[in-house]
Amino acid sequence: MPHRDSFSLRRWSHEHWVLASLFASLAILVGTIVPGFASAMRGADAAANRSILPLALPPLQLADARANAASRAWQVVTVQSGQTLGALFEQMGVPATVMHQVLELPSARQALSRLRAGAELAFDLGEAGELRGLRFDRDEAARVEIVAANGDFKEKVIERPLERRVMIASGEIDSSLYAAGEKAGLGPAIINQMANAFSYDIDFTQDLRVGDSFQVVYEEVWRDGERLRSGEVVAASFTNRGKEFTALRYERNGKSEYFDLAGRPLKKGFMRMPIEFARISSRFNPRRKHPVLGTVRAHKGVDYAAVTGTPIMAAGDGRIAFAGWQNGYGRTIVIDHGRGYTTLYGHMSRLGKYKVGQRVQQGSTIGYVGATGLASGPHLHYEFRVNGAHRDPLTVTMPKPDPLTGAELARFRATTAPAMAQLKRVEDVRLAAR
Ligand SMILES: [Zn+2]
Numbered sequence: 397m398p399h400r401d402s403f404s405l406r407r408w409s410h411e412h413w414v415l416a417s418l419f420a421s422l423a424i425l426v427g428t429i430v431p432g433f434a435s436a437m438r439g440a441d442a443a444a445n446r447s448i449l450p451l452a453l454p455p456l457q458l459a460d461a462r463a464n465a466a467s468r469a470w471q472v473v474t475v476q477s478g479q480t481l482g483a484l485f486e487q488m489g490v491p492a493t494v495m496h497q498v499l500e501l502p503s504a505r506q507a508l509s510r511l512r513a514g515a516e517l518a519f520d521l522g523e524a525g526e527l528r529g530l531r532f533d534r535d536e537a538a539r540v541e542i543v544a545a546n547g548d549f550k551e552k553v554i555e556r557p558l559e560r561r562v563m564i565a566s567g568e569i570d571s572s573l574y575a576a577g578e579k580a581g582l583g584p585a586i587i588n589q590m591a592n593a594f595s596y597d598i599d600f601t602q603d604l605r606v607g608d609s610f611q612v613v614y615e616e617v618w619r620d621g622e623r624l625r626s627g628e629v630v631a632a633s634f635t636n637r638g639k640e641f642t643a644l645r646y647e648r649n650g651k652s653e654y655f656d657l658a659g660r661p662l663k664k665g666f667m668r669m670p671i672e673f674a675r676i677s678s679r680f681n682p683r684r685k686h687p688v689l690g691t692v693r694a695h696k697g698v699d700y701a702a703v704t705g706t707p708i709m710a711a712g713d714g715r716i717a718f719a720g721w722q723n724g725y726g727r728t729i730v731i732d733h734g735r736g737y738t739t740l741y742g743h744m745s746r747l748g749k750y751k752v753g754q755r756v757q758q759g760s761t762i763g764y765v766g767a768t769g770l771a772s773g774p775h776l777h778y779e780f781r782v783n784g785a786h787r788d789p790l791t792v793t794m795p796k797p798d799p800l801t802g803a804e805l806a807r808f809r810a811t812t813a814p815a816m817a818q819l820k821r822v823e824d825v826r827l828a829a830r
Pocket residue numbers: 678695697698699776777778
């Protein structure tokens with residue numbers, strides 16, 4: 397099928413050829429396809445899932461054959477939570493002086509000084525308990541092997557190249573996004589990424605309808621022929637109540653973001669709700685009777701009732717303009733987002749780690765729900781101001797992010813074209829199969 401070459405994404409593995417031919421035959425078979433298509437997709441992914449390996453150090457075939465003499469027995473130890481490297485070496489009966497010798501090696505110092513609970517180290521101890529060798533994974537793509545030689549230690553870094561394989565899936569909603577994603581063979585990480593990418597346009601808790609559908613092109617990370625984990629969503633489209641949204645991953649200034657077909661970031665300047673797990677308890681209202689004071693007073697924001705301690709997020713990127721106590725509002729944060737936009741968050745039980753003048757990113761936790769100031773119960777009081785005037789955060793027209801232009805737009809179109817084609821093809825097969 398050489399004509400399919402034009403569709404190849406980065407590395408087009410054997411699996412994909414199989415998958416591609418699968419699609420080809422499915423396309424021919426139309427009519428009888430719907431269940432066949434779904435199970436074929438599931439089957440392909442299930443096969444991949446089967447080979448997930450935990451971070452355990454597999455028997456190392458990469459090691460020098462002589463070093464692997466039968467007399468050697470590697471002991472694998474797992475770093476426990478709160479355990480220091482010193483304690484771990486002590487547990488293995490290796491003196492601190494030897495540990496410090498090992499730590500003089502650059503790779504060892506770098507990796508062993510920031511070991512996490514669950515990481516594994518393999519010790520090769522001699523008859524007298526002396527350290528003959530040590531192995532560990534520096535990261536996903538490199539294993540370090542330290543060998544004793546003439547009273548000193550030498551290190552060897554074994555590169556274990558990662559391979560990113562491109563996968564495709566599609567599905568239709570019959571109950572929830574998660575159920576449909578799972579049915580299509582997607583893991584929770586990929587479903588989450590897809591939901592996040594579209595979260596500015598689709599409210600998955602309220603807008604989802606039976607019959608909504610999606611297509612997704614995503615990566616899986618493989619090493620030495622084993623599937624390690626799922627990678628990133630490369631492209632996705634979601635049809636919600638007849639309207640199609642597309643997300644294309646594109647790297648700008650070293651950061652991966654999702655853009656629509658026109659090259660406009662999906663991530664908006666502001667989140668509509670700066671809090672999760674909350675319900676609206678009071679709306680924006682210019683003539684409301686104040687629940688505590690009993691007088692008629694404009695309610696210049698939206699109240700979200702939530703459990704005390706629920707995290708409150710910065711609605712957009714900006715700079716902390718105020719962090720402290722304000723009459724009535726209790727513990728309060730004000731963020732200046734530039735271009736005349738400011739947001740206020742009141743009644744917090746406690747403030748986050750940000751100080752006045754510090755920059756915050758959209759979605760960062762800036763404080764926690766409470767009932768400080770004049771509040772009848774724990775809630776977030778949220779205000780949105782444009783050039784000093786209060787606006788209803790639920791209905792105000794949010795500023796649109798700037799689309800890519802010029803050379804950047806051209807580069808975007810060129811780099812996302814293969815994923816776009818892939819997405820289109822999955823959709824065509826799905827539609828043909830209906
Ligand atoms: Zn309020």
